Amino acid sequence: MGAIQELELQLNELLEKKFEERVQGGDAVEPRDWMPENYRKHLVRQISQHAHSEVIGMQPEGNWITRAPSLRAKQILLAKIQDEGGHGLYLYSAAETLGISRDEMIAQLHSGKAKYSNIFNYPALTWADIGAIGWLVDGAAIVNQVSLQRTSYGPYSRAMVRICKEESFHQRQGYEIMAQMMKGTADQKEMAQDAMNRWWWPALMMFGPHDTESPHAGDAFRWKIKRHTNDELRQKFIDKTVQQAEVIGLTVPDPDLKWNEAAGHYDHGEINWEEFRNVINGDGPCNKQRLDHHKKVHAEGEWVRVAAAAYHAKKANKN
Ligand code: BYC
Numbered sequence: 001m002g003a004i005q006e007l008e009l010q011l012n013e014l015l016e017k018k019f020e021e022r023v024q025g026g027d028a029v030e031p032r033d034w035m036p037e038n039y040r041k042h043l044v045r046q047i048s049q050h051a052h053s054e055v056i057g058m059q060p061e062g063n064w065i066t067r068a069p070s071l072r073a074k075q076i077l078l079a080k081i082q083d084e085g086g087h088g089l090y091l092y093s094a095a096e097t098l099g100i101s102r103d104e105m106i107a108q109l110h111s112g113k114a115k116y117s118n119i120f121n122y123p124a125l126t127w128a129d130i131g132a133i134g135w136l137v138d139g140a141a142i143v144n145q146v147s148l149q150r151t152s153y154g155p156y157s158r159a160m161v162r163i164c165k166e167e168s169f170h171q172r173q174g175y176e177i178m179a180q181m182m183k184g185t186a187d188q189k190e191m192a193q194d195a196m197n198r199w200w201w202p203a204l205m206m207f208g209p210h211d212t213e214s215p216h217a218g219d220a221f222r223w224k225i226k227r228h229t230n231d232e233l234r235q236k237f238i239d240k241t242v243q244q245a246e247v248i249g250l251t252v253p254d255p256d257l258k259w260n261e262a263a264g265h266y267d268h269g270e271i272n273w274e275e276f277r278n279v280i281n282g283d284g285p286c287n288k289q290r291l292d293h294h295k296k297v298h299a300e301g302e303w304v305r306v307a308a309a310a311y312h313a314k315k316a317n318k319n
Contacts (some may be wrong), residue, residue, distance in 0.1 A: 023224050028154040031097040039223050042216065043153050044098050045114070046225065048105045051091035053117035054084050056290050060124040061133060069127060076173050077130065083166045090162065094155040110295055118276060119202050121284030128181055128188075128195035134174015136196075136203040136241065142167045143237045144207065152224040175244065182248045189249075196245070197253040204268075205276045207234040213273075238266050 001009075016036050022029075029035055058081050065081070068074035092102050108114035119137050124130060142164060149160040181192040208214055208230040220226035228236075238257075245252050256269030278284060 020222070023152050027152075028157065029152050030154045038219065039225075040098050042219055042223070042225060043156065044095055044100050046216075047091055047095040047098075047153075047156055048100070048108065049115050049117075051088045051095060051105070052109045052114055053120065054088035054091060056116045056120045056294060057137075058084050058088075059290055059293060060120060060122070060286075061130060063124055064127065064130050067127070068130075073177075080134070080170050080173060083170065087159075087163045087166070090159040091156075094153075094159045097155050106298060110291065110298075112282060112291075115280055116290075118205050118279045118284065119199075120290060121279050121286045122198065122202055123286055125198075126191050126195060128178070128191040129199070131174050131177030131181060131192065132195035132199040134170050134172075135178050135244070136174070136199045137206070138167050138170040138174060139241060140203045140206045140237050142171055143233050143240070147226070147228045147233060150224075150227050175248075178250065179248045182250065193250060196250050200253050201271060201275075202279075204234055204238070204271055205279075207231070207237070209273065209276070235265055238268055242266055 015034050019029075019034065019036060019039075029039075061077060061081050061084075065074060065077055068077050092105060095105060096102060105114065109116065119140075124133065145160050145164050145167060149157055149164060151157045151160065178192050178196075181188040211217060211229045211231045214230055217226065217229065242252055242257065254269045256267065258267055260267045279287070
């Protein structure tokens with residue numbers, strides 16, 4: 001190794017040490033700050049996957065806009081889905097501050113290199129599924145995202161603050177649908193329970209693999225990207241949600257679920273990790289449909305991007 005390379009290596013080690021001290025001390029990292037390359041890559045992966053989840057997540061709900069059972073329900077659902085699109089935009093912008101373009105992120109989504117949340121590869125079969133998505137899926141997302149409000153990267157943490165405010169409204173609209181159906185006819189109650197049965201386990205999978213199986217956890221904690229482990233957040237969600245289910249008369253589809261007095265938590269049955277792996281590796285019930293739809297709509301929107309870029313270029317020339 002030459003003298004210059006050795007100096008560069010030493011400088012890098014020093015910068016990394018200072019960076020870790022800053023992060024451990026609770027400082028936020030901002031886009032122009034020096035950061036280790038692996039910190040940048042870790043965040044690009046996580047934030048872009050988060051953004052893709054928000055946008056792909058519009059699909060199962062979008063299917064129900066024309067079938068919402070009342071004008072009120074339709075207005076609320078439309079507003080919620082627009083919020084999700086907005087979340088995607090804040091998150092793509094936060095990722096762009098790390099030096100990746102929106103085009104690259106979309107290309108990674110289309111090639112399968114970038115993942116999106118397992119949960120959006122399941123179909124929304126009935127109106128009760130819209131309730132279950134709002135209550136369970138947004139409910140799980142909030143638990144995770146409240147924790148991410150304190151993540152070390154400034155633009156990501158600020159995006160989370162805004163997103164969490166909207167997600168709590170989403171969670172309540174879903175719970176309201178479920179509560180209403182549970183006050184309805186026998187068929188409506190059955191429909192709500194069926195949605196609960198189908199969404200409960202995939203919602204638990206949203207928190208990711210068990211801590212012992214989570215390859216990114218080490219770096220995520222060292223750099224304070226994650227503030228709680230996958231299992232801690234999953235447990236928090238279970239404890240909160242089981243009580244909400246009881247209030248409206250829904251049964252959690254887990255025969256092993258029971259209150260553990262000593263631990264102060266619910267014990268729960270094992271998650272089907274084989275199903276999780278299949279779904280995140282492209283082999284879930286709706287993976288193909290979701291990606292095909294995104295590719296088609298993205299191609300159809302090409303003229304909008306071209307027009308916007310031309311307008312921007314023209315404006316820049318005038319100034
Ligand atoms: N789905 O080492 P691990 C919403 C992957 S959308 C798919 O624990 P990490 C909403 C993981 O990526 C809310 N893949 O990873 C929108 C990794 O694979 P790669 C979405 C998953 O990053 C519309 C591998 O498994 N929320 O709210 O430390 C309507 C190993 O995992 C999943 C977010 O995205 C999964 N569930 O922890 C309604 C939150 N879990 O990348 C609602 C931000 C794990 O090496 N993300 N994998 O190929 C996070 O907090 C973290 O990335 C995770 C995973 C907790 C998801």
